[in-house]
Amino acid sequence: MTHAAVDDEHGAGRRTPSPIARHRRNTELTLVVMAAMITGAAYAVAALGTNAEIPPGIVVFVGVLLALLLCAHIVVRLVAGGADGTLLPLAAILHGVGFVMITRLDDRLAGLQATWSLVAIAAFVLTLLFVQRTTLLARYRWVLFLAGAFLLLLPMAPGVGRTINGARIWVSVGPINFQPGEFAKLAFAIFFAAYLADRRELIAARTWKVGPIHLPEPRYIAPIFVAWGFAVVVMVGERDLGSSLLFFTLFVVMMWVATERVGYLLLGAVLFGGAAWFSWSQFTHVQTRVTNWINPWDDPLDKGYQIIQALYGLADGGLLGTGLGRGNPNQVPEAQNDFIFASIGEEFGLIGATAVLMSYILIVGAGLRIALRTERTFEKLLATGLTTIVGVQAFIIIGGVLKVIPLTGITLPFVSYGGSSLVSNYILLALLIRVSDSAARRLGELPDDPTTGERWTAWRLSRQIRRDEKRGEQPPSVTGPVEVGS
Numbered sequence: 001m002t003h004a005a006v007d008d009e010h011g012a013g014r015r016t017p018s019p020i021a022r023h024r025r026n027t028e029l030t031l032v033v034m035a036a037m038i039t040g041a042a043y044a045v046a047a048l049g050t051n052a053e054i055p056p057g058i059v060v061f062v063g064v065l066l067a068l069l070l071c072a073h074i075v076v077r078l079v080a081g082g083a084d085g086t087l088l089p090l091a092a093i094l095h096g097v098g099f100v101m102i103t104r105l106d107d108r109l110a111g112l113q114a115t116w117s118l119v120a121i122a123a124f125v126l127t128l129l130f131v132q133r134t135t136l137l138a139r140y141r142w143v144l145f146l147a148g149a150f151l152l153l154l155p156m157a158p159g160v161g162r163t164i165n166g167a168r169i170w171v172s173v174g175p176i177n178f179q180p181g182e183f184a185k186l187a188f189a190i191f192f193a194a195y196l197a198d199r200r201e202l203i204a205a206r207t208w209k210v211g212p213i214h215l216p217e218p219r220y221i222a223p224i225f226v227a228w229g230f231a232v233v234v235m236v237g238e239r240d241l242g243s244s245l246l247f248f249t250l251f252v253v254m255m256w257v258a259t260e261r262v263g264y265l266l267l268g269a270v271l272f273g274g275a276a277w278f279s280w281s282q283f284t285h286v287q288t289r290v291t292n293w294i295n296p297w298d299d300p301l302d303k304g305y306q307i308i309q310a311l312y313g314l315a316d317g318g319l320l321g322t323g324l325g326r327g328n329p330n331q332v333p334e335a336q337n338d339f340i341f342a343s344i345g346e347e348f349g350l351i352g353a354t355a356v357l358m359s360y361i362l363i364v365g366a367g368l369r370i371a372l373r374t375e376r377t378f379e380k381l382l383a384t385g386l387t388t389i390v391g392v393q394a395f396i397i398i399g400g401v402l403k404v405i406p407l408t409g410i411t412l413p414f415v416s417y418g419g420s421s422l423v424s425n426y427i428l429l430a431l432l433i434r435v436s437d438s439a440a441r442r443l444g445e446l447p448d449d450p451t452t453g454e455r456w457t458a459w460r461l462s463r464q465i466r467r468d469e470k471r472g473e474q475p476p477s478v479t480g481p482v483e484v485g486s
Helices: 003-010 019-051 058-079 087-104 108-131 132-158 180-206 218-237 241-259 261-282 284-294 304-316 342-371 377-401 420-444 452-471
Strands: 161-164 167-173 176-178 206-211 213-215
Touching: 003 108, 003 132, 003 176, 019 058, 019 087, 058 108, 058 304, 087 108, 087 342, 087 420, 108 420, 132 218, 132 342, 132 377, 176 218, 180 218, 180 241, 180 377, 180 420, 206 218, 206 261, 218 241, 241 261, 304 342, 342 377, 342 420
Parallel strands: none
Antiparallel strands: 161 167, 167 176, 206 213
């Protein structure tokens, strides 16, 4: 019998979470404090290695960092008490390591990143407070699709769009520069999850026969193909090939999970091969990146310089690294963005780089575990999509730095410099935590109490009923159920 059932039997009893939920929150608190301490220690060691002195503001730095993380933890404890206890600490340690490396590279950028960190934590908190039922997001699928399309097209608008490093993915509004595509990927992930949750059985049925081939009905599959095709074409037009690959993978994975048809993976591999060949044959910058990937030493002083310096930095790091503040990460151009993993490998060594990789693997594992635990199709697809975004994005940029795949210009989640990426990834994290909490409530690990909005709706309805009863009128009928616990 769940806690909610006990309360229903005994009246207005005290609702308390189960020991499992309390254990998660206590574990999260311990890990968050450890992440803050590790980040503070790394910050002090980096200053010692660079200037041979402990920074005078180290106590203030650790205090502010700990206060921010504790604020995020308290909000999770209050409004998402059943959520997974590892997601926030893992994001915090990646964020902390990235901030320390950005401080090593450029003090001015570190100051900007600190400001964006405040904004990101605020976005995380607001997302948890306003999105109290993830199922409500499914109602706005077409609004989110239009919002995502608008955000993708925004960099191409004259006057606000900006081209930086060959990619037109930036928007400038006064002194603020941001990448709208970072938020568009969240909007499209929610749209894909909502649409596939409603149409997955019709898509999987494959009732349309074309010769010997059975395909889904065009009217069911067309909207999602149009959304995917639009996103990829716009990204290619803006020369943002990394995001194009991310959208493509997101689409294929969610189609596979929704329909449980391996054929979509095979079709995705064929389409990816064709798209890769077309991009290589039509775009000069794609040919350049493939050439640099195969043999950057063909042009070691220009086009291959960045990759070569990153490989040298990783080699210098060895097993244990040169030590924080003792390496030369500035030898790699744009080290704070695309090549921050090379800087981490140089100063933290193979062990530190492996720890970063393991953090991403743990985040992906936690996300997939959340998807398995939830029973709702929309939440399952949403958790899968959000996890795919983090995992594929990390694979693309780390694989590019290690010369496993051609380099594409995207950020390393929670680590690279960039406010847009940091804010969008913390919103993504909050949505994953909300799905995890929803699954825990449905499994009875803590009571599924009404949200603030549901309480407000119920209070207004009860007042209306009382007023009608006093006037002797018929109470208003409820046209639809008040969603409590769904």
